[in-house]
Amino acid sequence: MKAILPTLDENRKRPYYLQLYDYISNAIIRGDILEGEKLPSLRNLAKSTGLSITTIEQCYNQLLVEGYIFSKAQSGYYVSKVFPHSETTVPVEKGLSVPQYSDMQSALADEPKVFRHDPGCFDFNKWKKCMNKILTEYSSTLFFEGDPQGESVLRREIARYLYISRGVSCSPEQIIIGAGTQQITNHLATILRKLGIEHVSLESPGYLPVRNIFRDRGFSITDVVVADDGLVIEKLPANVRTAAYLSPSNNMFTGAVMPVGRRYELLNWAKANDSYIIEDDYDSELRYFGKPIPALKSLENSDRVIYLGSFSSTLFAAVKISYMVLPAEMAWLFSSMAADYSQTCSKLEQLTLALFMETGNYRTHIKKLRNLYSQKLDLVTDTLDQAASDFIEVRNTSSGMNIVLKVTSSKSSEQLKKEAESLGLPISVLEDDLFIFYYNQLPLAEIPDLLKSLAALWHS
Amino acid sequence: MKAILPTLDENRKRPYYLQLYDYISNAIIRGDILEGEKLPSLRNLAKSTGLSITTIEQCYNQLLVEGYIFSKAQSGYYVSKVFPHSETTVPVEKGLSVPQYSDMQSALADEPKVFRHDPGCFDFNKWKKCMNKILTEYSSTLFFEGDPQGESVLRREIARYLYISRGVSCSPEQIIIGAGTQQITNHLATILRKLGIEHVSLESPGYLPVRNIFRDRGFSITDVVVADDGLVIEKLPANVRTAAYLSPSNNMFTGAVMPVGRRYELLNWAKANDSYIIEDDYDSELRYFGKPIPALKSLENSDRVIYLGSFSSTLFAAVKISYMVLPAEMAWLFSSMAADYSQTCSKLEQLTLALFMETGNYRTHIKKLRNLYSQKLDLVTDTLDQAASDFIEVRNTSSGMNIVLKVTSSKSSEQLKKEAESLGLPISVLEDDLFIFYYNQLPLAEIPDLLKSLAALWHS
Numbered sequence: 001m002k003a004i005l006p007t008l009d010e011n012r013k014r015p016y017y018l019q020l021y022d023y024i025s026n027a028i029i030r031g032d033i034l035e036g037e038k039l040p041s042l043r044n045l046a047k048s049t050g051l052s053i054t055t056i057e058q059c060y061n062q063l064l065v066e067g068y069i070f071s072k073a074q075s076g077y078y079v080s081k082v083f084p085h086s087e088t089t090v091p092v093e094k095g096l097s098v099p100q101y102s103d104m105q106s107a108l109a110d111e112p113k114v115f116r117h118d119p120g121c122f123d124f125n126k127w128k129k130c131m132n133k134i135l136t137e138y139s140s141t142l143f144f145e146g147d148p149q150g151e152s153v154l155r156r157e158i159a160r161y162l163y164i165s166r167g168v169s170c171s172p173e174q175i176i177i178g179a180g181t182q183q184i185t186n187h188l189a190t191i192l193r194k195l196g197i198e199h200v201s202l203e204s205p206g207y208l209p210v211r212n213i214f215r216d217r218g219f220s221i222t223d224v225v226v227a228d229d230g231l232v233i234e235k236l237p238a239n240v241r242t243a244a245y246l247s248p249s250n251n252m253f254t255g256a257v258m259p260v261g262r263r264y265e266l267l268n269w270a271k272a273n274d275s276y277i278i279e280d281d282y283d284s285e286l287r288y289f290g291k292p293i294p295a296l297k298s299l300e301n302s303d304r305v306i307y308l309g310s311f312s313s314t315l316f317a318a319v320k321i322s323y324m325v326l327p328a329e330m331a332w333l334f335s336s337m338a339a340d341y342s343q344t345c346s347k348l349e350q351l352t353l354a355l356f357m358e359t360g361n362y363r364t365h366i367k368k369l370r371n372l373y374s375q376k377l378d379l380v381t382d383t384l385d386q387a388a389s390d391f392i393e394v395r396n397t398s399s400g401m402n403i404v405l406k407v408t409s410s411k412s413s414e415q416l417k418k419e420a421e422s423l424g425l426p427i428s429v430l431e432d433d434l435f436i437f438y439y440n441q442l443p444l445a446e447i448p449d450l451l452k453s454l455a456a457l458w459h460s
Numbered sequence: 461m462k463a464i465l466p467t468l469d470e471n472r473k474r475p476y477y478l479q480l481y482d483y484i485s486n487a488i489i490r491g492d493i494l495e496g497e498k499l500p501s502l503r504n505l506a507k508s509t510g511l512s513i514t515t516i517e518q519c520y521n522q523l524l525v526e527g528y529i530f531s532k533a534q535s536g537y538y539v540s541k542v543f544p545h546s547e548t549t550v551p552v553e554k555g556l557s558v559p560q561y562s563d564m565q566s567a568l569a570d571e572p573k574v575f576r577h578d579p580g581c582f583d584f585n586k587w588k589k590c591m592n593k594i595l596t597e598y599s600s601t602l603f604f605e606g607d608p609q610g611e612s613v614l615r616r617e618i619a620r621y622l623y624i625s626r627g628v629s630c631s632p633e634q635i636i637i638g639a640g641t642q643q644i645t646n647h648l649a650t651i652l653r654k655l656g657i658e659h660v661s662l663e664s665p666g667y668l669p670v671r672n673i674f675r676d677r678g679f680s681i682t683d684v685v686v687a688d689d690g691l692v693i694e695k696l697p698a699n700v701r702t703a704a705y706l707s708p709s710n711n712m713f714t715g716a717v718m719p720v721g722r723r724y725e726l727l728n729w730a731k732a733n734d735s736y737i738i739e740d741d742y743d744s745e746l747r748y749f750g751k752p753i754p755a756l757k758s759l760e761n762s763d764r765v766i767y768l769g770s771f772s773s774t775l776f777a778a779v780k781i782s783y784m785v786l787p788a789e790m791a792w793l794f795s796s797m798a799a800d801y802s803q804t805c806s807k808l809e810q811l812t813l814a815l816f817m818e819t820g821n822y823r824t825h826i827k828k829l830r831n832l833y834s835q836k837l838d839l840v841t842d843t844l845d846q847a848a849s850d851f852i853e854v855r856n857t858s859s860g861m862n863i864v865l866k867v868t869s870s871k872s873s874e875q876l877k878k879e880a881e882s883l884g885l886p887i888s889v890l891e892d893d894l895f896i897f898y899y900n901q902l903p904l905a906e907i908p909d910l911l912k913s914l915a916a917l918w919h920s
Contacts, residue, residue: 013624025720066754067719082721104613104811104818108598117603124599128592135591137565139584142778143577143901164473179639179804212800259527261542294526318602318807340672344639346806347778441603 004045016051017058024059025068028079039069039077116424116450118443120372122316123365130355134348146347148338150177150323154350157357158309158323166284167298168307174331179345180320181280181310185210187341188278188306189217191330192243194337197276201236201244203251205430207280210245226251230258233266238273243306245278248296250287255396255404263296270304276327280308285366286373286400286440303327311353313401314366321345321353373400373440379447380439388455395434405435409458419457423450464505476511477518484519485528488539499529499537576884576910578903580832582776583825590815594808606807608798610637610783614810617817618769618783626744627758628767634791639805640780641740641770645670647801648738648766649677651790652703654797657736661696661704663711665890667740670705686711690718693725698733703766705738708756710747715856715864723756730764736787740768745826746833746860746900763787771813773861774826781805781813833860833900839907840899848915855894865895869918879917883910 006023008016027033039045042060046053060077063069069077135142149155155172162168178184192198200214204223214221222242224235231246248258248266258266270277279296297307307325315321326334356362380403381394395404405427407416413429420427426438442450466483468476487493499505502520506513520537523529529537595602609615615632622628638644652658660674664683674681682702684695691706708718708726718726730737739756757767767785775781786794816822840863841854853866865887867876873889880887886898902910 065717067721080719080721082724104598104815108601108613115604117600119600119603121603124595124602128595131591131595132588135584135588140577140579142584142776143579143581144575145772145777146780179806180802182802183804209802257525259540261527261540263527264542312605316602317605320606320802320804320806340669342640342642342669342780344643344780344804346639346780346809349806349808 004040004048006049008049008051017055017062020049020051020055020059021062024063025066028068028082033079035079035081037079038075039079041076115421115426115441116443116446117441120443121369121441126361126365127315127352127356130359130361131348131352133355134351138351141351142348146343146345146350148341148343149335150175150343150345151347151350151354154321154354154357155323157354161357161362162307162309162325166281166295168295168325169298170307170325173335174326174328175323176326176331176334177321177323177343177345177350179322179343180312181308181322182209182213183344184308184322184324185213186217187334188324189214189219190337191326191333192219192276193217194333195330197241197243199237199240199242200278201242203231203246205251205254206245207247210280214245226254226256228254228256229262230256231266233262233269236269236273236275241274243276243278244270245280247280247282249281249284250399255398257398258296260294260299263299266296267300267302267304271302275304277305278308279305282308282310283313283399283401284309285314286370287398297325303329306330314362314369315353319349319353321349370400372444376439376442376444376447377403379444380437380451383448383451384455387452388459391459392455401440402436402438404430405437407433407435407458409433411458416458420454423453423457425450425454464500464508466509468509468511477515477522480509480511480515480519481522484523485526488528488542493539495539495541497539498535499539501536575881575886575901576903576906577901580903581829581901586821586825587775587812587816590819590821591808591812593815594811598811601811602808606803606805606810608801608803609795610635610803610805611807611810611814614781614814614817615783617814621817621822622767622769622785626741626755628755628785629758630767630785633795634786634788635783636786636791636794637781637783637803637805637810639782639803640772641768641782642669642673643804644768644782644784645673646677647794648784649674649679650797651786651793652679652736653677654793655790657701657703659697659700659702660738661702663691663706665711665714666705667707670740674705686714686716688714688716689722690716691726693722693729696729696733696735701734703736703738704730705740707740707742709741709744710859715858717858720754720759723759726756727760727762727764731762736764736766738766738768742768742770743773743859743861744769745774746830747858757785763789766790774822774829775813779809779813781809830860832904836899836902836904836907837863839904840897840911843908843911844915847912848919851919852915861900862896862898864890865897867893867895867918869893871918876918880914883913883917885910885914 004024004027006020008019012019024033039060040048042053042056045056060069064071067080068082070080071077152172154177155175158175159170159172162170176184176187178187198218199220199222201222201224202211203226205226211221222237224244225232230248230251231244236242236244248263250257266277269275277296281295284295295307297305304327306327308322310322312319312322377397377400381397384392384394391408393406395406397403409416413432413435416435417427417429426441428436430436464484464487466480468479472479484493499520500508502513502516505516520529524531527540528542530540531537612632614637615635618635619630619632622630636644636647638647658678659680659682661682661684662671663686665686671681682697684704685692690708690711691704696702696704708723710717726737729735737756741755744755755767757765764787766787768782770782772779772782837857837860841857844852844854851868855864855866857863869876873892873895876895877887877889886901888896890896
């Protein structure tokens, strides 16, 4: 056996006994010390290495526990049979590859900030106060996993809020909370399948991520065109049970709003065809004229509407709290399978939001946001009118989240998108010369200059 | 047309224009006001109701937007065609069903606390400090959605930590963060399928939720028995590419630990069969003797081990942050599909944890926890030894999370479980007379009395 002569480094954080352990285990792996060989006694190795007997003992215990060596009573320590076959590839010595260190401040500063943002959109101080209250006064609840359906205190606040703001009557038991629309839609797909529904009807143009989820879950899909008064009900399938997914209060791309008469028609269609309606009410709180349009869910009496809502666009993008309101029958089905699901939405953030709503902060915040976004919208449309009315036409100006731009240009839509992004402006291509422009994250004061730069860049 | 005589309630929070809107829209729905009928002029309705003209105008505008009424120039407002068919069921008037209100304090107090917990297991003050620092100094990053793969600053900290504590060398790019083992396992199932692997081999006894996920995702399953030196490698399938899921450092139910020689055999098996190993290292940090046993992942050189870890059992149950370390090939595959996934794990909690680790709080916390849990374990075994050695045998005492109890009793296992739960003790049935007892959440000082009560109850 080769002598055990480890190079010990007092500057490393790794304690001596583990440095010695590294040395000996690597020697066994490399075959420098062979199966059946006897290791030096504690006293002898302590002497030859200059380490204490306790340190050697700690090291041997570790090798023992891991099966590298075994002990014979009254005799000493021996090397175990480590490799089962002689042809085994011997692993190379583990190299130090700790990722290069940088502190959080510089790491976060290094992250590419592609798009602009407006710190005025959310007051983190109030949020922090609520969160600290949970962490101080209710921390004991955090020792337990969250409710798979979502925290009951938050579901209660949502039910109250939906009644007051959207006319939707529901009990907290009908509400399922999830971490984002994707997760909620996945749960919904599972429930629909259990009810024997394997077909969805989607607005065209509509929201792509939702289409992908249903496609991945094996649903058949019918695309249904959207007219000025919303989804064309006559184009919905009548020969198959389906779930029609739509945003009746504001089609994401065209801004189409479904009038109340059509809404009742849609409800009748669902009832007549034993089908369901999935109402994505994504920006209801950020619409400008009058009170938001009442939800389909608030008009129905046959329990066929699944209502989807989210807090990501009204709080801040990194908070992923979405929810759905299920018909009673579906809620019952979900509760029977809830034990199989673990809630991924942060319990702490759910409780914080519940407190934020209970204390009235949420309603005040929404009021401020509506006001702020409507100022931004005015400024955006005015600036574009003055600077680019000859080649940019603004459409669908009723949403607090985005507008649609029709651009007349010889440049490709990809090129136009790139140019917008070079200014930090978030834009996506809808089709050909139509773009969705998410103006609400731009700081108010910067809007005129930014849009003038955009007009100049696009026009060049 | 019936006269418009709304009962307005000045004590309700709902503004008058919306109370009037409720009255008129309900009247239209009920058929009290019919299609084509003309509404009173602004001035006349203001006069008859005693409201201001502005209020009436707000109300009419809302009815207009929603399609209940339409306006004819120079003429006035008329009721729209709301119901498409005469046989339409008329919805009943929306009843007030705001869920009964109670504030958060009483609501949280009402939650059934089935099991005991030990506030000494986590110091929320330090966590709060880190979280407040993020909310104060880095809040701008919260205006953007999180990285689908997990926050890069946290992945960096995990890579550093894994190298130091578990000997695992990996780059942050190989780490995927998710909200709990379920989500991580689901991602993994997707990746395995893309690699053409549709078979898993699971330890028996093993962890049921993982089995359910693979079953639901359509995988074939082979159960492999666990012996005293861990999973029996000879029973692994050799004729099919598979992923073997195991906890080599501590089988959850038997406490079996796989010695290093068997670990190399397992790595060889994976290579020879073009298969993978999923190493669930769930309690590695909370094991007592010596240093935790090195991970399989740290021994390999052929990139066939997927390493799973979690923070829920070392921080607090409500924080759902898990991760996996993927072989380079799989990490590449994940990054190509990451755009389709939205991260559901809270960005704020991820950043908080990264800071908690960077500042050394996590390592200090783990040290304290190991010490605390080992005291608890001693107390549990001592108390049971004194109070119930005649009918309770304690097994697998190497985990900081749970022990296995073998109980000799004429009562059914379900009955014994119920009796334990009546004392707030978390216990689950493993098989027949074997129970898993999660002792680590019991407050240290209460352990002797609680276990004496349990012994008396079970013995009665």
